[in-house]
Amino acid sequence: MSIxxxxxxxxxxxxIATGGGFxxxxxxxxxxxxxxQMGPGYFPLVLGLILSMLGAFILFFSLVVExxxxxxxxxxxxxxxxxxxxANLAFGALLGGLPSIGLxxxxxxxxxxxxxxxxxxxxxxxxxxxxxxxxxxxxxGGSYGIFIALLGLTMPVWPAFLAx
Amino acid sequence: MxxxxxxxxxxSVAATPINLLYALxxxxxxxxxxxxxxxxxxxxxxxxxxxxxALPPVSALIMLAGIYYGAQYGGSTTAILVNLPGESSSVVxxxxxxxxxxxxxxxxxxxxxxxxxxxxxxVGTLLLAAFAAPLTEMAFAFGPAEYCALMVLGLVGAxxxxxxxxxxxxxxxxxxxxxxxxGTDVNSGLARFTMDTPxxxxxxxxxxxAMGVFGYxxxxxxxxxxxxxxEVFTAKVQGLMPTREDLRQMMPSVLxxxxxxxxxxxxxxxxxxxxxxxxxxxxxxxxxxxGEVPLGQGNIRGVAAPEAANNAGAxxxxxxxxxxxxxxxxxxxxxxxxxxxxxxxPGPQVMTVNPELFWGLIASMWIGNLMLIVLNLPxxxxxxxxxxxxxxxxFPAIVLFCAxxxxxxxxxxxxxxxxxxxxxxxxxxxxLGCEPAPLLLGFVLGPMMEEYLKRALKLARGDxxxxxxxxxxxxxxxxxxxxxxxxxxxxVKSKRQEAFVED
Numbered sequence: 130m131s132i133x134x135x136x137x138x139x140x141x142x143x144x145i146a147t148g149g150g151f152x153x154x155x156x157x158x159x160x161x162x163x164x165x166q167m168g169p170g171y172f173p174l175v176l177g178l179i180l181s182m183l184g185a186f187i188l189f190f191s192l193v194v195e196x197x198x199x200x201x202x203x204x205x206x207x208x209x210x211x212x213x214x215x216a217n218l219a220f221g222a223l224l225g226g227l228p229s230i231g232l233x234x235x236x237x238x239x240x241x242x243x244x245x246x247x248x249x250x251x252x253x254x255x256x257x258x259x260x261x262x263x264x265x266x267x268x269x270g271g272s273y274g275i276f277i278a279l280l281g282l283t284m285p286v287w288p289a290f291l292a293x
Numbered sequence: 294m295x296x297x298x299x300x301x302x303x304x305s306v307a308a309t310p311i312n313l314l315y316a317l318x319x320x321x322x323x324x325x326x327x328x329x330x331x332x333x334x335x336x337x338x339x340x341x342x343x344x345x346x347a348l349p350p351v352s353a354l355i356m357l358a359g360i361y362y363g364a365q366y367g368g369s370t371t372a373i374l375v376n377l378p379g380e381s382s383s384v385v386x387x388x389x390x391x392x393x394x395x396x397x398x399x400x401x402x403x404x405x406x407x408x409x410x411x412x413x414x415x416v417g418t419l420l421l422a423a424f425a426a427p428l429t430e431m432a433f434a435f436g437p438a439e440y441c442a443l444m445v446l447g448l449v450g451a452x453x454x455x456x457x458x459x460x461x462x463x464x465x466x467x468x469x470x471x472x473x474x475x476g477t478d479v480n481s482g483l484a485r486f487t488m489d490t491p492x493x494x495x496x497x498x499x500x501x502x503a504m505g506v507f508g509y510x511x512x513x514x515x516x517x518x519x520x521x522x523x524e525v526f527t528a529k530v531q532g533l534m535p536t537r538e539d540l541r542q543m544m545p546s547v548l549x550x551x552x553x554x555x556x557x558x559x560x561x562x563x564x565x566x567x568x569x570x571x572x573x574x575x576x577x578x579x580x581x582x583x584g585e586v587p588l589g590q591g592n593i594r595g596v597a598a599p600e601a602a603n604n605a606g607a608x609x610x611x612x613x614x615x616x617x618x619x620x621x622x623x624x625x626x627x628x629x630x631x632x633x634x635x636x637x638x639p640g641p642q643v644m645t646v647n648p649e650l651f652w653g654l655i656a657s658m659w660i661g662n663l664m665l666i667v668l669n670l671p672x673x674x675x676x677x678x679x680x681x682x683x684x685x686x687x688f689p690a691i692v693l694f695c696a697x698x699x700x701x702x703x704x705x706x707x708x709x710x711x712x713x714x715x716x717x718x719x720x721x722x723x724x725l726g727c728e729p730a731p732l733l734l735g736f737v738l739g740p741m742m743e744e745y746l747k748r749a750l751k752l753a754r755g756d757x758x759x760x761x762x763x764x765x766x767x768x769x770x771x772x773x774x775x776x777x778x779x780x781x782x783x784x785v786k787s788k789r790q791e792a793f794v795e796d
Contacts, residue, residue, distance in 0.1 A: 137458070140725045144464045151471050154486060165755030169478040169485055172743040176471050183464040190460070202724050206517030210720055213513050213692060214713040220696045221709030241693060248689040251516050255685035264686055268693055280326070280340050282701055 134191040134200030141188025148180025212251035220244040224284065236285040237277070241269040296423045299648075303422075303656030306649045312355050315348065316657065319359025320664040327367020328676070329694045336500065336702050337364035342631060350635035351653050357631055358654070358661035362410075365607070366665055369406045369600060370676055373399060375691060377508045382569040382603040384733050387507065389588060389595030396591050401535040403673045405543050405597040407666055408535075413551040413601035414662035417608025420555050421655050437748035438759050442769035444742045447567040449773040450574040452731060459781070462731050465722075469732035472497060473739020480747070492707035500702050502736055504695045505712040506729045510719020512688050534673075535593065542585070543597035546576055550598035554605030559612050570734055572602035578779070608658060 132138045155161070155170035155177060162168030191200070223243055226234030245265035249256055276282045306312075322344075326337045341360050345353040365383075372383040373390035386406065393402040435443075448470075452462045475486045476496030487493035535543070553575060554568040576598045577588045588595045632638075637650065679687075699708045722729055753759035761767045 136724070136726045137461075140461055140464070140727055143721075143725065144468070147468060147471070151486065159483060159485065160481075163755055164750045164757065165753075167747045167750065169481045169483045172746065173471060173474050173485065176467050176474075180464060180467045180471065183460055183467065187458075187460050187464065200726070205724070206513060206720075209513045209516035210717070213509055213516070214716050216689075216692055217509070217696055217709060217713045217716065220693070221700070221706045221713075224700065224709075225706035244693055244696060245689045248692045249685065251513075252685050252688070255683075260685075261689075264689060268690055272693065272697060275326075275329075276697060276701070282340065284700065284704070 132191060133194060134196040135202045136200040137187050137191030137196075138200075139202060141184045141186075141191055144184030144187060145181045146184075148177045148182075148184055150177070152177025152181065208253065209251040212247055216244045216247035216251075219247055226289065234285045234289045236287040236289070237273065238269045238286060239288060241265065241272055245269075296419075299422050299652050300656065302648060303652030303654075306351055306653030307355055307656035307660055312352055312657070313660065315352050315356040316359040316660045316664050317668070319356035320363040320661060320668050321359075323360035323363020323365075324367045324370075324665075324669060324672070325363075327364030328370050329367075329698070334361060334364035334368050336698050337367070338628075340701065345631065346634065350632075350637060351650060351657075353631065353635055354628075354650075354654050355657035355660065357628060358657045359664055361607075361628070362414075362658075362661040362665045363668075365604075366407060366410065366669055369410075370403060373402045373406065373596070374676060374679060375508075375687075376511050377691070377695075378503050378733075382599070382606075384503070384507075384730055385569045385573045385599040386596055388573070388730065389590075389592050392589070392591035393593065393596065398591065398593075399677050400673050401539050401593060402596050403676060404535050404670065405539065405593050406600040407669050407673075409543065409547045409550065409597040409601035410604040411662050411666045412547050413554060413603075413605035414608055414659060416551050417555055417558070417605040418655060418659040418662075420605075421608055421611060422652070434765065436763070436766075437745045437752065438763050438766040439769065440745040441742065441749050442760060442766040442773070443567070444738050444745065446769050446773040446776070447570060448731075448735060448738065449776050450567075450570055452777075458726070461727050465727050465729070465732040466735040469735025469737075470739040470742065472502070472732075473736045474743060476740075479740075479744065490707075492705060495703075496740070497711065497736075498699070498702060498708055499733075499737065500699055501708050501711040502715050503733060504699055505715025505717075506719035506722065506732065508691065508695050509712065509716030510723055510729065512691060513716065513720045514723050515684070516688070539593050542582075543593050546572075546594040546598035547601045549575055550601030551605045554602030554607075555609045557602075558606030558609035568602040568606035569599035572598040574776075604662075611655070611658070 152174050155174035159170030159173075160168030161170045161174060164171075220240045220243065222232060223235040223240035224237060226232050242262075242265040245268055246261055249261040249264070273286065276284070277286055319341075322341055323334075323337055326340060327334060338357065338360055342357075345356050348356060368378070368383050369386050369390070371377045372386040373394050376387050376391040378384040378387050390402045390406070393399060448466050452459060452466065471486075473496070475493055477484050477494050484494045550568075550572040553572045557568040557571060573588075573595060576592075576594050579594075581587060586592045637647065695712065696709055699712050700706070702708065719729060722732075749759060750757070759766070760770060
């Protein structure tokens with residue numbers, strides 16, 4: 130038996146795993162109760178079981194039903210994936226600081242510049258460091274103007290060690 | 294006549310020059326903030342709420358109404374232009390709106406959203422004024438079993454949103470329901486599926502899921518393609534306003550959307566959320582005219598109907614808010630917050646104790662709607678200009694606004710990490726051909742559905758037949774069943790045809 134649709138095969142596995150995970154956690158950690166007295170585990174257990182059942186169906190069909198192009202998943206775009214998510218995580222870490230690794234809060238401006246530069250690296254072909262720095266300056270100034278000056282949101286703007 | 298007298302009272306309070314000015318300012322601010330990608334109505338209202346503290350109650354509510362409509366329209370604008378839904382109801386708008394934008398028809402899409410909303414808002418206001426009292430009784434006729442059945446119907450409707458595999462769409466809905474359950478269980482106080490992360494105790498934020506799955510997923514997918522195939526706006530922008538043909542096409546959809554939205558909006562707890570989904574489902578079921586693009590590929594009906602339904606629903610959802618004191622969605626919850634700040638306790642007494650305020654509020658909702666049209670139709674040209682910004686400038690800005698928008702909803706760094714996780718999930722879903730729109734609806738309805746299911750079965754002493762013995766609930770489930778069959782039958786038929794060909 131061979132895989133007729135890679136996409137469906139992987140989706141099936143994903144749904145079985147997540148559904149099974151939810152069902153297992155509900156069954157082992159929370160009270161199930163009865164239909165008239167549902168415990169916190171009842172509804173998620175039912176949903177988890179349905180989800181893994183659907184996953185099993187999808188998996189089954191991926192092995193049986195022919196798909197025109199073999200339902201290829203294709204390669205992952207690692208560069209955009211890592212750059213966009215990394216930019217986002219760097220922004221969060223720099224804005225609020227990460228006490229666990231001793232990183233102080235660096236504030237909105239530093240975080241914005243870091244986010245823009247890392248995100249822009251996702252697009253290899255169009256990346257020009259000078260252009261990106263100009264963009265990051267505009268975005269940092271703009272977001273300071275809108276969110277801090279105009280809306281008065283409370284978030285750190287400058288690095289913690291500079292603010293007295 | 295009561296109706297006219299009520300409206301006259303309302304407008305005499307709301308339509309003073311100073312209040313009109315507040316409505317205009319609110320609408321302008323709401324649009325400007327709401328149009329930033331990643332920042333939807335909830336975030337916008339939360340940010341701008343403090344600006345209304347100093348005003349007298351009626352003016353404050355009028356300004357908030359302006360902010361609300363502005364932000365909502367701003368949210369639809371980003372849904373259409375960059376495929377980012379700012380709140381649950383604009384998820385559907387992305388389906389056809391973004392496709393229209395990609396075909397160079399962003400202008401008509403934006404105009405359809407605005408005009409459809411305005412029309413629905415007018416009808417909603419009239420309905421509210423005429424039927425506030427009798428409609429409340431209809432809401433009372435809905436017990437937990439009926440709500441449960443209604444949600445099943447809504448979820449089944451969501452399956453129709455997906456254009457791919459039926460099984461996968463259902464699986465995505467269930468996954469959404471499960472994700473919606475993460476957080477503290479209201480009944481037992483237990484933190485469920487939080488993996489001992491205290492930040493997850495309040496549940497996963499809608500904004501984090503929507504931004505991650507739709508926003509980041511879309512950006513990564515776009516960047517993964519080589520320069521030429523990139524799905525940005527290569528088509529020439531054709532015209533800012535809808536053509537006569539467009540208007541003719543969208544008018545019946547607007548009417549249908551308005552009717553559906555008005556009815557569903559009355560139901561407390563999720564009616565308004567379901568309205569836009571239901572309207573889209575209905576449009577998808579209506580036969581295409583010759584030469585019409587199918588829904589999901591940039592049909593103007595797919596923008597006009599849900600936007601109208603959403604707005605009509607928003608209008609009539611004031612009925613449960615003002616009569617039962619139950620806020621139907623996050624935005625209305627914020628409005629309740631604003632009312633309590635001004636010492637107004639929402640509930641049945643508002644209508645009798647404080648008629649100026651009640652009718653003033655209703656009139657101000659209409660004024661907010663009007664301001665929106667006055668303000669935004671001329672601005673469509675400006676929004677379109679956004680599309681001409683090269684993508685390598687646009688996407689870092691979108692990522693930034695998403696990150697800031699997510700951070701500001703809870704002031705939590707953790708939420709930013711959460712978006713990253715959902716961004717990864719969004720990309721995986723795309724790779725596996727699983728469509729995210731049904732997931733988001735399930736996510737919104739998850740906790741509510743559990744609650745109503747629990748209550749319904751508790752009242753019935755664990756007897757599941759309650760769902761089919763109560764006529765209203767049975768009828769709703771029957772409609773859901775018919776809907777499933779309607780989706781399934783063509784698939785079965787085509788499969789059988791294939792089988793015959795192979796023979």
